[in-house]
Amino acid sequence: MPGRDDTEGQPGRPRPGSLLGNAVPRVEDRRILIGDSGYVDDLQIDGLLHLEFVRSTIAHGHLRGVDTTEAAALPGVVAVFRPGDLDLPPQRGVAASDDTCARPPLAGDRVRFVGDPVAVVVAGTKTAAVDAAGTVVVDYDPLPAVADAEAALGPDAPLQFEALGSNVASGHRDPDGADPLEGADVVVRGRFENQRVAVLPLEGNAVAVVPGDDGAGHDLTVYVATQGAHAWKNQLCDLFGLEPGRVRVVAPDVGGAFGAKLGVAAEHAVAVARRLERPVKWVETRSENLVAMPHGRGQVQYVEMGLRRDGTITGLRARILGDSGAYAGFGGVLAQWTTRMMAQGPYRIPRVRYDAAAILTNTTPMGAFRGAGRPEAAAFLERLMDMAAVELGLDPVEIRRRNLLRPDDFPHATLMGVTYDSGNYGAALDEALRRAGYEALRAEQAARRASGDPVQLGIGVSVYVEITAGGGAGEWGSVEVHEDATVTVKVGTSSHGQGHATAFAMIVADRLQVPLEAIRFVQSDTAVVPTGGGTGGSRSLQMGGNAVRGAAEAVVEQARHLAAELLEAAPSDIVVTGGGRIGVAGVPARTFGWAELARVAGARDSPLVSGFDFKQAGSTFPSGAHVAVVEVDLETGSVRPLRHVAVDDCGRVLNPLIVGGQQHGGIGQGIAQALWEAFVYDSDGNPLTATLADYAMPSAAELPSFEVASTETPTPLNPLGAKGIGEAGAVGSTPAVQNAVVDALSHLGVRHLDMPCTPERVWRAIQNATNGTLPAVWREPPPAFAALPVRGAPAAGRTDDPDPP
Numbered sequence: 001m002p003g004r005d006d007t008e009g010q011p012g013r014p015r016p017g018s019l020l021g022n023a024v025p026r027v028e029d030r031r032i033l034i035g036d037s038g039y040v041d042d043l044q045i046d047g048l049l050h051l052e053f054v055r056s057t058i059a060h061g062h063l064r065g066v067d068t069t070e071a072a073a074l075p076g077v078v079a080v081f082r083p084g085d086l087d088l089p090p091q092r093g094v095a096a097s098d099d100t101c102a103r104p105p106l107a108g109d110r111v112r113f114v115g116d117p118v119a120v121v122v123a124g125t126k127t128a129a130v131d132a133a134g135t136v137v138v139d140y141d142p143l144p145a146v147a148d149a150e151a152a153l154g155p156d157a158p159l160q161f162e163a164l165g166s167n168v169a170s171g172h173r174d175p176d177g178a179d180p181l182e183g184a185d186v187v188v189r190g191r192f193e194n195q196r197v198a199v200l201p202l203e204g205n206a207v208a209v210v211p212g213d214d215g216a217g218h219d220l221t222v223y224v225a226t227q228g229a230h231a232w233k234n235q236l237c238d239l240f241g242l243e244p245g246r247v248r249v250v251a252p253d254v255g256g257a258f259g260a261k262l263g264v265a266a267e268h269a270v271a272v273a274r275r276l277e278r279p280v281k282w283v284e285t286r287s288e289n290l291v292a293m294p295h296g297r298g299q300v301q302y303v304e305m306g307l308r309r310d311g312t313i314t315g316l317r318a319r320i321l322g323d324s325g326a327y328a329g330f331g332g333v334l335a336q337w338t339t340r341m342m343a344q345g346p347y348r349i350p351r352v353r354y355d356a357a358a359i360l361t362n363t364t365p366m367g368a369f370r371g372a373g374r375p376e377a378a379a380f381l382e383r384l385m386d387m388a389a390v391e392l393g394l395d396p397v398e399i400r401r402r403n404l405l406r407p408d409d410f411p412h413a414t415l416m417g418v419t420y421d422s423g424n425y426g427a428a429l430d431e432a433l434r435r436a437g438y439e440a441l442r443a444e445q446a447a448r449r450a451s452g453d454p455v456q457l458g459i460g461v462s463v464y465v466e467i468t469a470g471g472g473a474g475e476w477g478s479v480e481v482h483e484d485a486t487v488t489v490k491v492g493t494s495s496h497g498q499g500h501a502t503a504f505a506m507i508v509a510d511r512l513q514v515p516l517e518a519i520r521f522v523q524s525d526t527a528v529v530p531t532g533g534g535t536g537g538s539r540s541l542q543m544g545g546n547a548v549r550g551a552a553e554a555v556v557e558q559a560r561h562l563a564a565e566l567l568e569a570a571p572s573d574i575v576v577t578g579g580g581r582i583g584v585a586g587v588p589a590r591t592f593g594w595a596e597l598a599r600v601a602g603a604r605d606s607p608l609v610s611g612f613d614f615k616q617a618g619s620t621f622p623s624g625a626h627v628a629v630v631e632v633d634l635e636t637g638s639v640r641p642l643r644h645v646a647v648d649d650c651g652r653v654l655n656p657l658i659v660g661g662q663q664h665g666g667i668g669q670g671i672a673q674a675l676w677e678a679f680v681y682d683s684d685g686n687p688l689t690a691t692l693a694d695y696a697m698p699s700a701a702e703l704p705s706f707e708v709a710s711t712e713t714p715t716p717l718n719p720l721g722a723k724g725i726g727e728a729g730a731v732g733s734t735p736a737v738q739n740a741v742v743d744a745l746s747h748l749g750v751r752h753l754d755m756p757c758t759p760e761r762v763w764r765a766i767q768n769a770t771n772g773t774l775p776a777v778w779r780e781p782p783p784a785f786a787a788l789p790v791r792g793a794p795a796a797g798r799t800d801d802p803d804p805p
Contacts (some may be wrong), residue, residue: 018752020655023656023700024502026658028502028521037253038253040203040224041203041283043281045210045279047279048208049123049273053120053121053292055115056118058111058562060110060115060143062141062578063108063138064139064141066119070137072132073618074132074135076129076132077128078131079213082119083118089340089416090104100164101160101169102755103327106118106268112326113362114188114687120272121270141604144363145684146362147681147683148681148683149323150782158185160326167359168358170357171785174791175790180351180353181315181317182306183306184307184308186301186308187307188388189304190304190380190777192301193755194297194380194755197507198677199369199679200289201261204225205261205284207222207626208224209281210223211578222270223250223252226251226262226442227496228532228536229526229532230526230532230534231262232249232264232494233248234703236267251496251523255497258369260368262368262536263498272696282471289302289609290692293364295331295364295488296332296370296372297369298325299321303318303319303384307392311399312348312403313348314350315352316354318356319785320376321356321357322358324358324361326362328360331368332358335357338373338377339373341585342377342465344422346465347400365800368726371727374726377736379738381735382739383752385399385400385403386742387752387777393639397438402459407423410422421620424713425623428624428625429463430623431625431711432645433625436643449747454633454634455631455632457629457631459743460740461739464623464626464735465622466621466623466731467537469542469543469619471619472618474613475493476614477491477504477611478610479548479610480550480555480610481513481609482598483595486596486713487512489790491544491548492531492534492547493532493540494536498540499658500523500540503540504521507549508552511553513551513577513581515581538723538726541654541720542715542720543614544614546614546718547613551610551611554610555608555610556636558608558610559594562608573585580593582597614718620722622651622728623649624646624732625735626644627636627644627645628737628739630737637764639759641675643704645765646709647666647711648711648732650723651713651714651720651723652714663725663728665707668700668729668730670733671733671737673734674733674735675757676735738753741762745766748766750765753765
């Protein structure tokens, strides 16, 4: 549970008698903990067939033939589909400006990454499908591959799409103008790698498709592990030309997503089910997940910062390569989108120039991963701040304090075209330092250095701001009171572990004054929830929560007018009191319960129910500060995280228990990227980390206990004052830990280490420092940046996404 001083009377603190602001245990957990959950793979469907993919074993090559003769003859096999057999259109690569990079459902004349699907086997059992897939013979004519974004820009790099003329799927550069570094007393520069990582939700992709009339007007029902059932349905209907009213999409329990389950995946199962007129299921294996589910991060960042001698920033120059992987995957465009939006971070930076490109490589397509472009921006900014502190002889905390935006700067229109709604960055930093005992940590570090201790202490600091609820889409929610005094809440968001059932029930319980156990929560079923934006970008509470709040307010208003009529009173005199009684203020004898009013309303054919569409005026900008403490063994290079202190600000905190859980999850993934995780390919595009025996995902045993807290600067953009929290931990933790490792070695002359800070990488840096052969932190970016098309500067102060993909 997060450490938090809930002093009564402080801004944003719990109200006496209110659930809001209190640590309420999650209502959805018991069912899952006792095994009463239902995931896609748990579904029992009569006549079910199982689908298995045959995937490319090479990264790049012409597809000369696919022999399925033996597979088709095996017992239990119902059908085998080769390229061209499925009547499915290609899906356009998000990063591409046209259909040049479109991805076929099954590879046609060419495969472009290891894992590219080339055939589909359908059988009566999973085992039969797997066995048959293993007998399919694929004839490849290998082509040179490129697995590195920088190498893909070389003059002799193999092209993924010759018609494109290069491996640049898309890109923009700012208009030529004054050099943002001109006049700086000091310029610090760094080439930083924000490595590719696997998303690795506990449950991979999964879909079960049931064709045929379900008795409720649907010709097709799809159960799918997704972050947004409505978006999945809309894309499915567009893809197949289906009538939306005849399609039902349900997301049952979903075992995590982190951005990787946005949009249609494995549409092949739908095509096969419709073709065979039989239910079809596909559930991704772990090894399949590692090479086929879109990866995250994957940027190479060339960034320069100019400063005065007093440590104030004068300008920033950034040139960012986003690895799109094959087929112009979505993640590559994040360099041009959310990373660009947050390039200014929490600091006063008077001049910025920012160029970015999405690069095609023969690797797994890139997608979103917790933070989706925002952690990448925080990573390069916080490295530069530490490098500047060393260059100017300042404490890392002090240089940040001299440049942070102040509370009276808000709302703040940035140079990147967005408006920060509210914030108090200094307060979060001060609180994080206080909780960490920063001065005592520095004293211990100095003592270890003076004694020549072989295990050195590193202290890393980061301050960040990120964007949540971007894109401008609204959300729908409804509240209905039944005649038995129970309440049904429906909402268009889609929880996959975030605690929506608890948070939204708290809002309704607080407004209607009913117990949590009286509330039923409904989500992620397009047959009963008419519309929805799904869950992503930390939008759920501020969008879905306020939709539910608006619906609850409307139901209360209905009840007030009905009670006023029955009691012959003015509606303005009617109040909802504790215990869910509705009556005249100050006259406790004249009240109704919700059940009584619901029966009267039902008898009049006017039930107590209301839907509400909520749309926010702009995005919100959570922020925070993290302090990481690590030990580094100078003899082995081993890094051990000792402490991690996080003070995050997500606006008003409705349930600190849920906020703390989100902080913990994000911090764990952020530390993992800093120290261990990386998805690695060899020069031929072969994945070297395609199993959990090779991909270093940590367990709880490798992580310290997290010390988390909150400051609260409510947003003025929604009635709850809430901002997002789902991604905050992953934004702030990674640079803090990376900074801590470099800090532990800074007395040796080490100025930068790319992530992950593995024992080998740390040990080599120590040896190079000892030998005086430390590599340069900077090298000039590829000349391809100069050829990118010029984009006009964004309109200052926009609050939506200025350049969505």
